[in-house]
Amino acid sequence: MNQALIEAITGEPVTVKLGKPGKQKEYPLAYPMQAVILYQKQTAILDRERAKNRPALTTEERRSKKSLWQKLMLEADQMRPPKGEAWDQGKFLEFDTLLDEAAELKITLDEDAGRGDSLYDRYNWQKMSSERDPERLLLALWVGLHTFTEENGKQVYKEALTRHELGRLVDLQNADAVTVAIAKALQGHLIAPPEFEASETEGADPNAQTPATPAA
Numbered sequence: 001m002n003q004a005l006i007e008a009i010t011g012e013p014v015t016v017k018l019g020k021p022g023k024q025k026e027y028p029l030a031y032p033m034q035a036v037i038l039y040q041k042q043t044a045i046l047d048r049e050r051a052k053n054r055p056a057l058t059t060e061e062r063r064s065k066k067s068l069w070q071k072l073m074l075e076a077d078q079m080r081p082p083k084g085e086a087w088d089q090g091k092f093l094e095f096d097t098l099l100d101e102a103a104e105l106k107i108t109l110d111e112d113a114g115r116g117d118s119l120y121d122r123y124n125w126q127k128m129s130s131e132r133d134p135e136r137l138l139l140a141l142w143v144g145l146h147t148f149t150e151e152n153g154k155q156v157y158k159e160a161l162t163r164h165e166l167g168r169l170v171d172l173q174n175a176d177a178v179t180v181a182i183a184k185a186l187q188g189h190l191i192a193p194p195e196f197e198a199s200e201t202e203g204a205d206p207n208a209q210t211p212a213t214p215a216a
Contacts, residue, residue, distance in 0.1 A: 140182050
């Protein structure tokens with residue numbers, strides 16, 4: 001498959017600049033299937049570690065939290081302006097608050113389940129945040145920076161930087177740019193819009209791992 005066809009399918013290659021001002025280096029950022037698998041494995045480890053010192057949710061608690069998550073997502077969707085119209089500032093702030101509350105619920109449910117995050121589930125993209133969960137954001141960046149290297153005639157998927165090295169290259173000054181780069185790379189490789197459609201939030205399961213729908 002030639003580069004033109006690859007870009008037609010996945011979009012233009014995405015890069016991210018890391019390092020201190022004046023000493024930044026540009027790295028390619030991508031999320032092929034190997035990245036999806038690795039991210040789910042690593043987030044499962046992260047979730048289990050966080051949940052191990054607290055009691056597991058009861059069946060009733062899980063049902064209640066899932067129901068509330070669905071309600072919050074539907075309420076958030078109702079805040080959206082009609083297509084082509086600008087956001088009302090008050091509604092946008094309420095929309096943002098509802099998404100934050102929904103994300104907190106999803107984090108609790110996911111950590112309790114301990115299965116890790118599928119990047120094909122777009123609701124998991126909301127959890128990558130320098131404010132809400134910087135550890136998850138760094139993990140998503142670390143995975144996306146992996147590259148294919150040939151070793152002994154075989155293609156090996158290897159890290160470009162260790163997590164420790166990466167932690168020294170990302171700070172509050174460039175966290176927003178990193179978040180945007182991750183979102184672009186995810187959207188390009190998984191062919192999914194960054195926002196949710198009303199039909200997808202209605203009756204949705206926050207732990208569902210369904211393939212993302214193509215962007216319009």
